[in-house]
Structure formats: structure tokens, C-alpha cells
Amino acid sequence: MGRLSGYERAGVTHPQEAPLLREAVSLLFGGETEAEATRWLTGQGMLTPRGNAFRREVLHRLLTNPRLAGLDENGEPLEGWDERVLEPEVFHRLQKLYEERSEKRGKSREAYDYLLTGGCALCDECGPAMIGSRVHAEAPPSYKCDDCGTRINADRLEDFVVEYVLAELLKPGARERLEKLECDIEAEIARLKRHIEDAAQRDASIGELYGRGLMVKAAFLAAQKASKEDLRLSKLRLKQLEQMTDLPIGDVHDLVAWWRTAPHASKRGLVLLEIEHVRVGRARGSQVPEKRVLIDWRQPTS
Template identity: 45%
Template structure:
């Protein structure tokens, strides 16, 4: 039997300490001015992070690990693995790594890094207007422009795969509409209260995540006592895993929203044009519940006609 994949336990669950080291490496590699891969390896080795074998990291091993689809809970075809629990990386982080460093890590030292793209409105911030499935960041080909797309339908995935929009058009339209929303009288005050509500939700979601072990234990106890048949137990267990996965994704976004400081922003447009993508994403998450992306037949020449934003503030 081969060694387990670093970042996960032998039973398939997340290995928190190993996952933390891999996430640090991923964040460094996806920075605006990333250090060399060798420097990243030296950094995580110096912090004490090791492979699943207990060895220090080597560049080829680190890249091969980070570019493994299971880092994002995907199979070899790029589809979500049924029943997979929390993943080391989000799908977007994994896509950005593969875009920048290529999907074949054996020759990564010779390959010219490809520019990664940090999508503004993925991880549930944008939904397909046709099927209400979360849009993902993707490119049609390696040389194509970054795009948002509804993933094609697959077993266990009720998506339609019929909606796609380039990131430049979608994000420009979202930015312009967000700026306009913030200029409406009274919106800033509403957002301040919303942010307090979101901080409360962050606390609730953290408690929900922390209580997952107890929920799984209760299901196991009910099954063991014969209160659940096997099919019902497995269905409830899978639903609980999916709920936990979605909660963790939402928590990561809302934590950014809760920390956003708009108090000193006087020129919203100037702020938007100069702010890092993380701050922009937090602002979109604060102002909007979701961005619906419509098919190309709804105004192909005007990106504003292709999106429908559900605002958190009252219009």
C-alpha cells in the first residue's frame, strides 16, 4: 500500500496540521509576486511542516501534492468526489494553481508559470440563473480568458452547464453596480448593521462547524440502536457532510466580510479600482446575497443585462 496523500488521514479525513502547511504553500505560490518554489519549500520546512512520511518537503513533491485533484476534493476527471469531506484547497485555489503552474508537475522547474486568476464571485457568490447552481472559475483552454461557467451536469450534481460569461465582463459589471448601490442614501448605515449581523452569523457558523463531530456521533448512535435503517443513516450522514462542506466555504467568505473596514472609504470607485481582490470579494459578499448570471441571450453586448444582483440592502 502506498503512502497516504499528505493533508489527509488514512481514513480520508482532513489532517489539520498537514493541511495548514499546504495552505500556507498555496497562498505563497498564488501571491501577486510569488517567491520561487524553492523558497516556498524552505519556508514551510522551516516552520516545521512535513510530508505524510515525516520527511522534509522537496520542490517536486510539494508541487505534485498541490496539483493532485484530491487537494480540492476532485477525481481525476475534475468532478467532485462523492462523500468527500473537507478538502485542503478550494476548487478555485486548485484551479489557480493548475493555471499558474500547469497540471503536470514533473517538469515544473522548467515550465514558465502561467498567470493565475483570482476570481471575484465564486464559492457561491454567483449562481447560474437557469439551474441555481454555483458558478465556477474556468478557462475553455489554457490560453483562453478566465471565465465563469455553470459546470456540466454529472451524477450527484444538478447543474445545467449552459451558462458561461468571461470574468472581465462579469466582474466589471458587478463592480459598477456595487459602487452605484453604495452611493444610494442610507446604504452605508444599513451595511454597518448588516456587518454586525454577519459577525453574529460567523459566530453561529463556527459553532455549527465545531458541533459536527457531535452530530455525526448522534447519527451513529441512532443507527447503532436501530432507530435508523442503513439507507437512512447513510443518506443522513452524506447530507451532514455536504452541509458541513458548504458551511465551511460560507464561513471563509463571511470571515472576510466581517473584517472589511469601509469606515475610511470616501471615493467608492477609486477604492474599488485599487483594492485587492480579497477586499473586493468581501465587499460584494457584504452588499449582495448573490449574483445571478443569465444566459448570453439576455443582452450579449451589455454585461449589465447578463447579471441580476440580489442585494442585501433594501432597494
């Protein structure tokens, strides 16, 4: 096992590293974040035992390691550890602080409503839908492609898209175009509802073919799986489409003012109605949305 930061060897603290780690813990108790404590350690010139610069996740693993306080995995004192980087009571207090911060971060995450998830924001590098994500627990919300890692901050992308959506709605004929789009959406909703209602009949037909020996088991199982996935995607699509209808903007004269106070569901519905997809490319040296984002506008079919 390699040397643990803060120790020269088991039970013997490192004269330079141990005081720095204790000070980093004091910073956390004082309200600083792990990222800030990591930057402070880096500024003091502290490296890991392998000679690498500290990263936030490396510091977190270290500070949640009970050996830092001379304890085993069960919280019992290790034999022969006459010196400790942290006293056990300080270590336990630090773990309690982590638990409290974790609970707060969890609530903060739940409170953020992404505007362009659910298949609207796509990765322009490799194609899949982007998901709501964060670089780490303390980072701001962002959109990420799970396949290639393309990422953009949520506020940067959403502000850019909203600005263009509102600009489109101020153009002549915008209201009439919205009405046509809503008619298209309502027609698709009706088709999807029929498709979902017929799912049981389609499954029964598949089962009947298999029961009569007209389908091998492998094909039967594949058809069942495809049918379930089709039903799942249809229900998801229906949920998205239903957000785009009955938007309360018919009599609104100042759309910008309306946007500032509108419920999130109404904002999302308006954006999804106007936009088919938002395609996000890699930064390539520029974080400016104009150089990374392409908007595919929804067009009426009639």
C-alpha cells in the same frame, strides 16, 4: 485507421498538406499561438481528412501525434516510413515548446483571482453556481455553468458588478446600511461556528441510534453522508462570511480610489457583503451585461 493529415498513406507525405503543416509549426516556433496557426491553415484552405475545418484542439492532437514524425508511441522509427511531415528532432522540439507553454499557462491561471465564485454568481438558466473557467488554455478567464454551458467573460461580468456596487456605496445612508449588514453577518458567523462545533455530537448521536438498532444501515450511511456534506457546506459558508467582516472602509472618503489599490480579499469581501447573488443568463445574441445579468442585493434584517 483513417488517413493522417499530412500523409497520403503511411510513410508517404501529402504534397499539399505536409508543407502547410510544416509552416504552421514554424509559426508556433515564431511565437504564434495554436489558435493563430489554426486560423492560418484555414485561410490556406486546408481541411481535415474528413473534409472538416481545422479546430485548435484538432491541430493540437495532430501535432502531438508521434506518427507525424514517423515515430511509434515509444518514440522509435516506424518501418517503411520513408517520408515524414516533421523530422524527429523538430517534433521533439515542438513537444518541448508545448511543455514550456503549458507551465506558463498554469502559472497564469493560478494568478487570476475570481471575484464572484463560491456561490455568488449563479446561472439564471438552470440555477447552479458558476465556476471560474476558460474556453481553452489560451482563452481569458470566464464564468461557466457546468450544467447548461452558459458562459460570460470574467472581466465583463466583474466590471459590471463592481460599477454597480460602487454606485450603491455612493448613495446616502450606504455606510449605515453596510454596518447593519455586517451585524447580520457576524450573527450568522456565530451561529455557524456553534453548528460546526456541534458536528461531532450530532455524528455521535447518529452512531448511537444505529448501535441501539433504532436505525437501519442504509439510513445510518445516508445520515452520515448528509452530516459530512452539511459540515463541508457550513465550513465553506463560514469562510465566505468571514471575508465580509472588518472591511477597512469606515474612514474612506473616495471609494473609487480605494478600490483601485485595495487588496483582492477586501474587494471580494465588500462585493459579497453588498450582493446576495449575481444571476447570469445566456447571451441570446447580446453580450451586453445589462441584458444578461441581474443583481440580488443583500438586505439588512434589522
